[in-house]
Amino acid sequence: xxxxxxxxxxxxxxxxxxxxxxxxxxxxxxxxxxxxxxxxxxxxxxxxxxxxxxxxxxxxxxxxxxxxxxxxxxxxxxxxxxxxxxxxxxxxxxxxxxxxxxxxxxxxxxxxxxxxxxxxxxxxxxxxxxxxxxxxxxxxxxxxxxxxxxxxxxxxxxxxxxxxxxxxxxxxxxxxxxxxxxxxxxxxxxxxxxxxxxxxxxxxxxxxxxxxxxxxxxxxxxxxxxxxxxxxxxxxxxxxxxxxxxxxxxxxxxxxxxxxxxxxx
Numbered sequence: 541x542x543x544x545x546x547x548x549x550x551x552x553x554x555x556x557x558x559x560x561x562x563x564x565x566x567x568x569x570x571x572x573x574x575x576x577x578x579x580x581x582x583x584x585x586x587x588x589x590x591x592x593x594x595x596x597x598x599x600x601x602x603x604x605x606x607x608x609x610x611x612x613x614x615x616x617x618x619x620x621x622x623x624x625x626x627x628x629x630x631x632x633x634x635x636x637x638x639x640x641x642x643x644x645x646x647x648x649x650x651x652x653x654x655x656x657x658x659x660x661x662x663x664x665x666x667x668x669x670x671x672x673x674x675x676x677x678x679x680x681x682x683x684x685x686x687x688x689x690x691x692x693x694x695x696x697x698x699x700x701x702x703x704x705x706x707x708x709x710x711x712x713x714x715x716x717x718x719x720x721x722x723x724x725x726x727x728x729x730x731x732x733x734x735x736x737x738x739x740x741x742x743x744x745x746x747x748x749x750x751x752x753x754x755x756x757x758x759x760x761x762x763x764x765x766x767x768x769x770x771x772x773x774x775x776x777x778x779x780x781x782x783x784x785x786x787x788x789x790x791x792x793x794x795x796x797x798x799x800x801x802x803x804x805x
Contacts, residue, residue, distance in 0.1 A: 542728070544646065545785050545792070549772050553643035554611075560655035562639060565611045566632050568625045569739025621744030626726075627734045635728050637661065640747075642722025646781055653723050660699060660763045663692070663724040670723035671700070671762045672769060674768070676711050682719035683707050683748045685762050700762040702755060707740075707748040718762065720748070721769055730754055 541548040554565060580602050612632055616625050626640060647653040647670075657668045671685060684707075687700035706715060724747075733753040740746050751760060770784075771777035783800075787793045 542772070544772060544778070544781055544791065549646060550643040551644050553641040556647065556654055557639060557641055560639070560652045560658060562654065563610055565627045567611060567613050568616050568628055569613055570616050620739070620747055621742075621749040623734045623737065623745035623750050626747060627731060627745070630728075630731045633728065633731075637725060637727050640722075640724040640726060644771065644773030645722035646770045646772045647721070647723070647765070647767050648770070648785075649765065651766065653765045653767055654725075656765050656767075657723060657725045657763055660692070660761060663758055664759070664761055666758060667727055667730070667751070667760045668725045668771045669702070669751075669760065669762045670721045670765045671718040672764060673717050674719045676717055678721060679711055679714045679717055679730075680708050682721075684709050684713035684714050685718050685720065686717060687718065687762055690761070690771065697768075698764045700764070702760045702762055705748050705752050705755070707746055718764070720762075721765070723765070727758075729758070782790070 543549075544552065550567075557565060586755050614632060616627050616628050622642075627771065629638075639657070641654065649656070653670055657670055660668045669685070674682060683705060685700065686704040686706070687698045687702045687704050688702050690699045692699040700718070704715065705720070706713075707713070730750055733750040734745060734747070737745060737749040737753055740749060754760065770781035786796050789796075
């Protein structure tokens, strides 16, 4: 819920899904996260107040959020890992492919990242993970793929068929510099794989381990997405995103740019 300029980080992920053609959203929350539910709900009192004061512009913004999506919520009572969080949504997802969005990865792109992955999924009919190149010294902070390039639309440097996945490898042992980013298109058979993997460090069920299990029975692809990713879960990443997103705003960019010029750096 930390605001990036003037919208909470989670809203960027929801809007990306919406602009990718997804209309039904499941948000996995934990105890004390009611602010998330309130944000996407109708605020009758606020709407009435704005309407009575004839603040139509602000009223339109408030209604846009509540009208944005059909949203369901499910609780993850304990923080038992990303795999466990995905598994909690099984009954609501049902027997359909679905996208996973980790909202602290904010991705700016002309075509939404999820839409890019959906295009690859629709071509190959298999799970697709978003990846990006990172410096070798940083790969130990990510899940990493061992993969072979696949020709697609005249290119061999964006689509990869995965041979293996490694969670946070040492730089000297990483099979590549292609890091998994928080966007996935998954098929419902991932739930079976999540149920079969053992908890890892800290008792957490890792989605990467479940994907390795699933890899035994079906192909999984990776796509080096077109766009820029900001790690808004990191303090420096959040600050970078705030500055760059503010500079791009038509209402804030000019004055903010002039302000930055006055700083002695």
